[in-house]
Amino acid sequence: MKKVVVIVQDGVEPFGLGVLGEVWAEPYHPEDDNPLFDYVVCTPNPGRVKGTAGYDYFIDRGLDELDDADLVAIVPKRDFLEPSPEVAAAVRAAAGRGVRVLASCTSVFILGEAGLLDGRECTTHWRYGGLLAERFPLAKVNADVLYVEDDLVLTGAGSAAAIDASLHLVRQVFGAKVATTTARRIVVAPHRDGGQAQFVRTPMGQTEADTLAPLLAWASDHLDEQLSVERLAAHAHMSPRTFARRFRDETGTTPLQWLTSQRLAQAEELLENSSLPVEQIAGRVGFGNAATLRHHFSIARGTTPQQYRKTFTCVAEAG
Structure with missing residues (x-):
């Protein structure tokens, strides 16, 4: 896994973008010997992308970056019930080529629009589990867990679960030692099982x-x-x-x-x-x-x- 392509759209949630960068955009650290990825952020219409936290983004890469991606990750956006047909088509084509796809929280809905949830187990933020199941009745929605991997499609709960899902992928591809080192660098638990509950009742x-x-x-x-x-x-x-x-x-x-x-x-x-x-x-x-x-x-x-x-x-x- 070398090239990681992240898709952002107008209304992008900053935390959802940030957590992906923590795992996949880190520079090389000799003391950790961490893998280095070609991390690319793209958008359907390169240029100014509206944010939701008082600032916007300038993204100069388009969806053609997906053509040679090894992993495609989709960042949640505010108006998630208004999906982009262009993004859905690009993600569907990438998955058809055998590219891993990662989505968490509301960005899981674009996978439904792309037809990638049909017959697959998936999850999303617990607030939206019922809506996801209603909108995509062929999806096997389990909104009680942190993340679910079904074939090459990996879905997570809230935006923070993208860290757990990403570490799961790192563990799969590079092994436990690299995943543990990555988790230690960003100061999170080294491994939370996907079947763990989304929230606890302490x-x-x-x-x-x-x-x-x-x-x-x-x-x-x-x-x-x-x-x-x-x-x-x-x-x-x-x-x-x-x-x-x-x-x-x-x-x-x-x-x-x-x-x-x-x-x-x-x-x-x-x-x-x-x-x-x-x-x-x-x-x-x-x-x-x-x-x-x-x-x-x-x-x-x-x-x-x-x-x-x-x-x-x-x-x-x-x-």
Whole structure:
């Protein structure tokens, strides 16, 4: 993945544009050895593009930039129910050539206009899930999750979810180490699973001691151990029922799903950066044996641990 093309239109949301730049437009940092992308911002009618935050933009690139793109990302705009047929056609053509497409929040609607949501699972901001499903009845809308990948189409929730979706892509293409380094640079969580809830119901007025942050840090350091809900609840000084409810409220996921996600992330790093046998890696991250690791890895990543190691060893050598 070399060329990333971002489409903006009149009414562009500045935050939606900014979060994409944080991941894809960063210059090379020798200390991180981060991949460098040809980052291009384009618009249907090059020139002045109206913004929504008291300032406009000048964009001198047109939609022909999509012709050799590896990733096309669409920035949300204010009047999203008035889609541009020209943008829809350009995005549809790019997807037809096998180009990855990324949209989050209201920009997902342009994918619907392009016919790219038909029969596909997708998401958008929770406020607009019902409207998206009504407008595009063939789409499989799930407005409860952070992001969804279906084939080469990646859709995210609110604009900030474009960071999570982008890091997901970085992890897929360049491996866990690069994704973690990218996340650390922009000071966000290195991996939030796409199935995580869009928002959490943490009660207002909590003190720091009331949160599960200390427990999550402890559990991350003890992934090789048996971490049942009962044990986690006891460590947090809660009943299992209260703990399970609090965990969901604070993290947007279940203890089991969170543990599986953390163990997979740690397994990826060990596969990339060590020569340990898969059986030993499975034990170190708490899956117990290679068969269990392979099972979860196949479901979550669509490949085997051995193939993952082979892929990202080749990536590292090529870099």
